Amino acid sequence: MKKIILLTGSSRGIGKAIKNKLEKKYKIISPDREELNLSNDNSIDNFIKKYKKEKINIIINNAGINHPQWIDELSDENINETIQVNLIAPIKLIRGFVGSMKKDKWGRIVNISSIFGVIARGKQVLYSATKHGINGVTQSLALELAPYNILVNSVSPGFTNTDLIKVNPPEKIAAIASDIPMGRLAEPEEIANLVAFLIAEENTYITGANIVIDGGFICK
Numbered sequence: 001m002k003k004i005i006l007l008t009g010s011s012r013g014i015g016k017a018i019k020n021k022l023e024k025k026y027k028i029i030s031p032d033r034e035e036l037n038l039s040n041d042n043s044i045d046n047f048i049k050k051y052k053k054e055k056i057n058i059i060i061n062n063a064g065i066n067h068p069q070w071i072d073e074l075s076d077e078n079i080n081e082t083i084q085v086n087l088i089a090p091i092k093l094i095r096g097f098v099g100s101m102k103k104d105k106w107g108r109i110v111n112i113s114s115i116f117g118v119i120a121r122g123k124q125v126l127y128s129a130t131k132h133g134i135n136g137v138t139q140s141l142a143l144e145l146a147p148y149n150i151l152v153n154s155v156s157p158g159f160t161n162t163d164l165i166k167v168n169p170p171e172k173i174a175a176i177a178s179d180i181p182m183g184r185l186a187e188p189e190e191i192a193n194l195v196a197f198l199i200a201e202e203n204t205y206i207t208g209a210n211i212v213i214d215g216g217f218i219c220k
């Protein structure tokens with residue numbers, strides 16, 4: 001029987017590439033924003049109630065937002081929404097669906113983090129807070145869930161060719177690319193390949209890791 005994946009944020013970008021890569025081998029529950037709005041607690045609760053009986057084997061917390069602001073211009077709305085979508089929602093989804101994995105003594109959880117959970121840049125206070133936070137969640141859960149054979153990892157992309165980066169003007173994107181040792185942005189499919197390995201049967205021992213996939217950017 002196909003294993004069941006819960007994947008967030010699959011309408012575009014990295015999530016879409018993950019869905020395309022995995023949809024033949026797995027059954028994927030990939031709610032759109034109408035079915036699961038991660039910035040809304042009621043929506044999360046209703047979604048968990050609706051799918052509680054599905055035996056979810058794998059969770060991929062991919063959806064994320066970044067609205068860069070300097071600290072003195074940071075709005076309460078941005079603070080609340082970014083922490084809610086990038087950190088609180090993934091924790092609630094894992095809490096809601098980990099039960100069937102524990103019963104099964106098998107599970108995989110991948111949290112899509114970021115290089116900004118490892119290194120710092122201007123205007124990234126909030127985004128970095130959530131990505132460092134999710135890495136802490138990954139490590140803590142890896143300890144808690146290892147006895148149940150549930151492997152929990154973070155994947156931290158560098159600059160990747162999606163809408164999230166396309167908010168920048170083309171000259172800025174070109175400058176970013178030239179600053180990356182590989183000389184280009186990542187393609188979403190390259191991130192999907194890594195996620196595919198981490199959730200597969202072949203991964204039997206990687207847990208609690210934060211795997212950076214950034215074309216060498218943070219080595220500089």
Ligand SMILES: NC(=O)c1ccc[n+]([C@@H]2O[C@H](COP(=O)([O-])OP(=O)(O)OC[C@H]3O[C@@H](n4cnc5c(N)ncnc54)[C@H](OP(=O)(O)O)[C@@H]3O)[C@@H](O)[C@H]2O)c1
Pocket residue numbers: 008009010011012013014015032033036037038039040062063064065066085112113114115156157158159160161162163164165
């Ligand atoms: N692109 C990069 O350079 C980069 C680098 C490092 C890490 N990442 C991380 O990779 C992940 C995916 O990023 P991406 O670049 O693929 O982003 P993207 O192209 O902007 O897509 C974001 C996805 O998240 C969904 N989403 C956003 N807010 C949501 C909400 N409130 N409820 C439900 N879904 C919501 C979007 O759905 P809608 O279509 O409905 O808006 C979309 O499917 C994120 O966690 C991001 O932080 C990206």
